[in-house]
Amino acid sequence: MQHDEEIISAAIQGDRIALQQLLKSEKEKLYRMAYTYVKNEDDALEIFQQTVLQAIESVHQVKEPHYFSTWLVRICINKALAFLKNNKKLVYMDEVEDRNLEDSATADVAERLDVSSALDSLPEKFKTALMLRYYQDFTVKQIATVMECPEGTVKTTLHRGLAMLKKDLKGVYADERQRDFN
Amino acid sequence: MQMNDKEILIKNAMQDIKVPEDHLESIIDDAFYETSKPKKNKRKKWLIPTIAAAVLFIGLFTATLSASPVLANYMAQVPVIGNVFSIFAEEEEGLIQYERFSDDVKLTQSSNGVTISIDKAVYDGTNVTFTYTVTSTRELDDSAHLTGFPQLLEGEGPAGSMDWKLAEGSLIGINTIPHLDEEAAQVNVIWEPGSLYTDAGEIEGDWKFEFAVDQLKTDPIMLDEINSEGGVSVHFTEVTFTDVAVNVAYQQLVDPALLEVWEAVEVELMAADDLGNVYLVPYNGGTTYGGARTREDFSWTATMRGLDPLATSLTFYPFGHVSRMVEGKEPESIRIEFDALEINMLEGTYRIIEDPEFPVYEEEEREEKRK
Numbered sequence: 279m280q281h282d283e284e285i286i287s288a289a290i291q292g293d294r295i296a297l298q299q300l301l302k303s304e305k306e307k308l309y310r311m312a313y314t315y316v317k318n319e320d321d322a323l324e325i326f327q328q329t330v331l332q333a334i335e336s337v338h339q340v341k342e343p344h345y346f347s348t349w350l351v352r353i354c355i356n357k358a359l360a361f362l363k364n365n366k367k368l369v370y371m372d373e374v375e376d377r378n379l380e381d382s383a384t385a386d387v388a389e390r391l392d393v394s395s396a397l398d399s400l401p402e403k404f405k406t407a408l409m410l411r412y413y414q415d416f417t418v419k420q421i422a423t424v425m426e427c428p429e430g431t432v433k434t435t436l437h438r439g440l441a442m443l444k445k446d447l448k449g450v451y452a453d454e455r456q457r458d459f460n
Numbered sequence: 461m462q463m464n465d466k467e468i469l470i471k472n473a474m475q476d477i478k479v480p481e482d483h484l485e486s487i488i489d490d491a492f493y494e495t496s497k498p499k500k501n502k503r504k505k506w507l508i509p510t511i512a513a514a515v516l517f518i519g520l521f522t523a524t525l526s527a528s529p530v531l532a533n534y535m536a537q538v539p540v541i542g543n544v545f546s547i548f549a550e551e552e553e554g555l556i557q558y559e560r561f562s563d564d565v566k567l568t569q570s571s572n573g574v575t576i577s578i579d580k581a582v583y584d585g586t587n588v589t590f591t592y593t594v595t596s597t598r599e600l601d602d603s604a605h606l607t608g609f610p611q612l613l614e615g616e617g618p619a620g621s622m623d624w625k626l627a628e629g630s631l632i633g634i635n636t637i638p639h640l641d642e643e644a645a646q647v648n649v650i651w652e653p654g655s656l657y658t659d660a661g662e663i664e665g666d667w668k669f670e671f672a673v674d675q676l677k678t679d680p681i682m683l684d685e686i687n688s689e690g691g692v693s694v695h696f697t698e699v700t701f702t703d704v705a706v707n708v709a710y711q712q713l714v715d716p717a718l719l720e721v722w723e724a725v726e727v728e729l730m731a732a733d734d735l736g737n738v739y740l741v742p743y744n745g746g747t748t749y750g751g752a753r754t755r756e757d758f759s760w761t762a763t764m765r766g767l768d769p770l771a772t773s774l775t776f777y778p779f780g781h782v783s784r785m786v787e788g789k790e791p792e793s794i795r796i797e798f799d800a801l802e803i804n805m806l807e808g809t810y811r812i813i814e815d816p817e818f819p820v821y822e823e824e825e826r827e828e829k830r831k
Contacts, residue, residue, distance in 0.1 A: 295791070298492050305484040310477045319480060326484060330491045356659070364662050397473060412470040443470075 286343035297337055300346070301330055308354045311409060314397065315358035325361050329354045348423045351414060355406060355424065396443055404439035411436055544579055544591035544632045548623070554705065554765025555634075558582055558589060561676060561703045565590065571665030573597035574656050576606070578669055581649070585642045585678040585700055586707035586761050587620075587744055588612065588649060594631040594656060601658060604631045608654035612639050612647050613670075620745065631656075638744035640709055640761050642680050642700070646672050676702050681808050687778060687798040691718035694727050694778040694798050697759075701805060706731075706764040708741065708776060714756040718782065725756040727780035727798075731764055732819040733771035739764045740821055741776065775802040777818055 289297035301308075305326070312325040332353050340349050397405055403425065410416040410424060418436075422429045545562070549555035562582035569576055574596045581590035594606065605624050615637065624633030639647055649671055655664045683696040695711040712727040719725075729741040746758035767774065777800045783793035800816040803809075 294492060298488060301488050302485065305488065306479045306481075309479050309484055310474050313477050314474070323480070323483060323487065327487045327491065330488055331495070334491055334495050360662065364664070397470065408470055409474065412467040413474040440467075 283343045286340075286346045289337055290340050290343065290346075292338065294334075297334065301333060301350075304350060307414060308350070310413070311351065311354050312358050314405065314409060315355075315362060315402075317398070321361065321365075325354065325357045328357045328361075332357065345423070347414075348416070348420045351410065351416075352424045359402070400439060400442055404435055404442060407432060407435040408439045408443070544593060544634065547627055547632060548625075548634055554767075557704045557765070562589070562591075563674065565671050565673075567669055567671055569667045569669070571667055572663050574663055574665050574667075576653060576667050576669075578651075578671065581671065581673045582704060583639075583644075583647050583673040583675045584702040584704050584707060585644075585675055585680070586638060586640050586709070587705070587763055588637045588639060588647055588673055589634060589704075590649065590673070591632070591634050594633075595629075596631075596656060596663070598658075598660075598663070600626060600629060600631055601660070602626055603657070603659040605657055606631070606633070606653040606655070607657050607662075608652050610635050610637060610649055610651035610669075612637055613650055614641070614644065614647050615639055636744065638761055640707075642675075642678050644675060646674050648672050676704065678702050681803065681810070683801070683810060685801055685810065685812060686713075687801070687812065689780075689796045689798045690782070690794075691715035692725055692727065692780050692782065692796055694780075696776070696801055699776075699803055701767075704765070706741075706767050706774065707761060708764070709759065709761045710778070711759045712746075712757065712780070714754045716754050719754055719756060721784070722782045723784040725780060725782050727760070727778055729762050730777045730779065730819060730821065732775050732777070733768055734773045735768055735771050737768050737771065738819040738821045739766070772806050773802055773804050775800050775813065775816070777816060779818070 285296045285300060289300055308329055309322055309326050312329070313319070313322040316322050316325065329350075333350060336353075340346055397408065400408070406425060407421055410421045411418075416424070418429050418432045421432045421436075425432065425435075427435075543559050545555050545559035549559070559580070562580040565578040565581045567578045574594060577593045577595075579591045579593060581588065583589075590610075592606075594600075594604075596604075604626065605622075609622070610620070620635065620637035622633060622635050624631055626632075635651075637649070641647075649669070651667075651669045653665075653667050655662045678700045680698045680700040682698050685696045687694045687696075691714065693713040695713060697709045697711065699709075700707045708729065710727070710729070712725060714725050728743060731739040731741050733739075741762045741764040743760045743762040746760040752758075778798040780796045780798070781793045782796065783791050785791045797818060800813040802811050802813055804811075
């Protein structure tokens with residue numbers, strides 16, 4: 279998400295119209311991010327609303343315009359995770375990893391998964407990293423900022439995430455290839 | 461990293477999520493509307509509008525809306541960190557009076573390691589104001605605040621403002637609920653906070669407060685004065701001088717023809733006394749009323765604090781903004797200034813001052829100089 283640095287600066291300095299404009303241009307991405315965590319429109323809307331309110335409240339804390347995008351996405355992710363936690367919908371990472379291992383042990387199980395549910399079945403940090411990289415088009419450095427971890431960890435997470443996805447996507451994947459070749 | 465099928469698939473899967481565009485737009489617009497009040501300082505403040513955005517809040521705060529049986533409140537030992545009014549008074553003028561004239565409530569409830577204590581409350585015929593203290597076994601930071609809006613049994617849904625800050629590791633706050641009714645000797649507050657929110661996590665709990673607040677003796681001066689300017693009229697209906705504050709009720713009446721060109725009208729007040737002190741008179745909230753001709757016809761109440769005790773007359777200066785949003789640009793707005801209304805506090809009389817010179821509030825003056 280690339281924005282005019284001037285608009286971002288204005289927003290940080292308290293120009294509400296500028297911030298409103300920025301949020302409107304990011305609304306789809308933020309909503310889709312939120313949706314990926316909660317999987318239903320009502321909850322995604324609530325997270326979206328919380329994100330917007332938090333952004334209005336704390337935009338003055340953004341130190342440099344180029345941090346704006348990562349800052350905004352981070353709010354959204356934090357709100358989504360807090361929401362899941364509060365609603366006790368958060369599936370713990372180990373649990374999912376175990377389940378994934380079981381799943382991959384069962385042949386063909388991946389075939390009935392589509393991409394989105396494959397993405398869903400990934401542990402939260404892998405899902406977040408993949409979404410940031412391939413949906414938000416963030417750089418590894420930006421992802422490291424959002425996820426508050428070293429860049430090396432981001433690379434590993436992306437790599438592992440893709441590998442896990444590959445397992446889940448075996449079926450879909452084959453179809454896609456075929457389509458390409460036909 | 462090369463983009464291959466898998467990555468494109470992620471992108472596509474995300475793009476497939478249907479986006480309720482209009483809904484998102486209105487959430488953003490509402491959020492800006494709700495937070496549109498200027499902040500005086502770094503403290504966090506929510507203004508709960510009684511008008512258009514009320515619908516949004518109903519969705520968010522359903523838990524607080526229904527009156528249910530009173531739960532037993534019980535007393536407990538809680539750390540006393542001093543009077544909440546006086547702590548806030550260090551930053552905001554005119555709150556000291558509240559400390560003097562408010563009644564002790566002293567209701568305390570604990571749940572999940574969080575203790576909430578209602579300290580003091582006062583009702584001056586226009587606003588119910590009460591203070592509270594929250595202590596937690598978990599360390600609290602700046603992000604801490606209670607969720608769930610208080611409301612009056614006598615009121616129509618949530619309205620008012622919430623103001624809070626961290627003091628000595630506790631969360632302290634002032635809640636204000638507007639309710640104009642000089643006849644009511646007493647009003648009943650219901651508050652079910654729901655949770656203590658912090659960025660580190662939300663602590664839910666079962667707190668529910670219900671308490672009555674007696675009205676201070678009030679002696680309203682009934683007004684019936686209409687000042688018109690550029691298609692907008694201000695109708696002053698009453699002013700009340702109480703021990704804690706000055707409350708004024710007025711209506712804004714808008715010529716329907718004006719709204720064919722403009723979208724929003726907002727009439728506000730400033731005040732100055734005969735000693736040269738200038739006061740802000742922020743409004744508590746507005747409601748549409750029966751007989752309103754346009755969607756922008758509102759009844760407002762506004763409250764002014766810290767009136768100089770030596771003042772003998774007070775003049776209200778109404779001014780308004782007529783505005784409209786322009787696609788992709790800053791909203792356009794025009795300022796209108798009305799004739800002023802001078803109240804003689806000794807005699808309880810009033811008169812209109814035509815084409816007055818508008819007083820300048822110090823803070824504005826300072827900002828002007830900075831520019």
